Amino acid sequence: RRYRIAVIPGDGIGKEVMPEGVRALEAAAAAFGFTLDLEWHDFACCDYYARHGQMMPDDWKARLDGVDALFFGAVGWPDTVPDHISLWQSLLQFRREYDQYVNLRPVRLMPGVPCPLAGRKPGDIDFWVVRENTEGEYSSVGGHMFPGTDREIVIQETVMTRHGVDRVLRYAFDLASKRERRHLTSATKSNGIAITMPFWDARVEAIAPEYPGVTHDKYHIDILTAQFVMNPQRFDVVVASNLFGDILSDLGPACTGTIGVAPSANINPDGRFPSLFEPVHGSAPDIAGQGIANPVGQVWSAVMMLEHLGEAEAAAAIMGAIEATLVSDNGRTRDLSGSASTEACGKAIASLIG
Ligand code: NAI
Numbered sequence: 001r002r003y004r005i006a007v008i009p010g011d012g013i014g015k016e017v018m019p020e021g022v023r024a025l026e027a028a029a030a031a032f033g034f035t036l037d038l039e040w041h042d043f044a045c046c047d048y049y050a051r052h053g054q055m056m057p058d059d060w061k062a063r064l065d066g067v068d069a070l071f072f073g074a075v076g077w078p079d080t081v082p083d084h085i086s087l088w089q090s091l092l093q094f095r096r097e098y099d100q101y102v103n104l105r106p107v108r109l110m111p112g113v114p115c116p117l118a119g120r121k122p123g124d125i126d127f128w129v130v131r132e133n134t135e136g137e138y139s140s141v142g143g144h145m146f147p148g149t150d151r152e153i154v155i156q157e158t159v160m161t162r163h164g165v166d167r168v169l170r171y172a173f174d175l176a177s178k179r180e181r182r183h184l185t186s187a188t189k190s191n192g193i194a195i196t197m198p199f200w201d202a203r204v205e206a207i208a209p210e211y212p213g214v215t216h217d218k219y220h221i222d223i224l225t226a227q228f229v230m231n232p233q234r235f236d237v238v239v240a241s242n243l244f245g246d247i248l249s250d251l252g253p254a255c256t257g258t259i260g261v262a263p264s265a266n267i268n269p270d271g272r273f274p275s276l277f278e279p280v281h282g283s284a285p286d287i288a289g290q291g292i293a294n295p296v297g298q299v300w301s302a303v304m305m306l307e308h309l310g311e312a313e314a315a316a317a318i319m320g321a322i323e324a325t326l327v328s329d330n331g332r333t334r335d336l337s338g339s340a341s342t343e344a345c346g347k348a349i350a351s352l353i354g
């Protein structure tokens, strides 16, 4: 087995945690007998922008042609490039051009990570958030009229297609069908958003019969956010439109401790295009350059990437190494009240793989 991986560290702590993600990948490849062709790229970062006036080369697609996956750090350096430019010209290009219509994040309370919700222990919180990643509220349909006058009007439309909604719902039902509890929760707001959200609800009901083993329910997004905090043990797989999913997929990991450990995947389930794996956190300018960033989010993203590539055993081995390191004395970084450097944490994880 041989995989071509585009490695894109990006900005800030992305450059610091990426080598630790790669360290874990290389240890897993050696232990489980597959080969990784890692292709490092210096674009999709603000240094590249400083040199070229854009975040990526015009021919970025040709340069990434044929890769099996993208392993991404974090992008953004607001002091030099406004966030809407740095993100839109990089990450959002990958998501759209590669039709990565599923954004997948685990919400799992890990051993060694103090839970901000009182009285929870590992095992109590363990679910997935599936976010629609290509349409919905984040559309470019709209307009801005009479700017700067007292007649100013701004409009941005939500776009939902049957194709786009159905495919993310099927992904979520399918994921739920493979889990022990086999339960799907849909995020809605059909009591207030009276056109698109009733459509979303209707598509859930239309697709549910294809998955007779999966139970499902729905919550309005406002009470759902409250339930994430009050009763997170209730959830198994949660599916949501782009905006609601964006909010839930930050809230979920926040309910389980430090943002430094959470991973995410932007997936093209058809396999027609490569998928992208990245930690949830950003470039953290406030701690960049100090070697103290927690690399676990990057390493756990490697786990998701290996699962996607079909290397389940190697993925499980890295996951076990992460869990052991999070409860060890020498592997915890400062955000987890430890004193390990980024590199020490990464080396501790890698030493336990195999
Ligand atoms: P951030 O996630 O970079 O940082 C938020 C807070 O969490 C900071 O206090 C930071 O020190 C801490 N933190 C984050 N990751 C950590 C880690 N691995 N270990 C220890 N502490 C960690 O979010 P922020 O500050 O809102 O954004 C900074 C830049 O990152 C912006 O340019 C933003 O646009 C970009 N960003 C990029 C993302 C991506 O590439 N997918 C996602 C989120 C933000």
Ligand code: MG
Binding pocket: 246, 247, 250
């Ligand atoms: Mg977000």
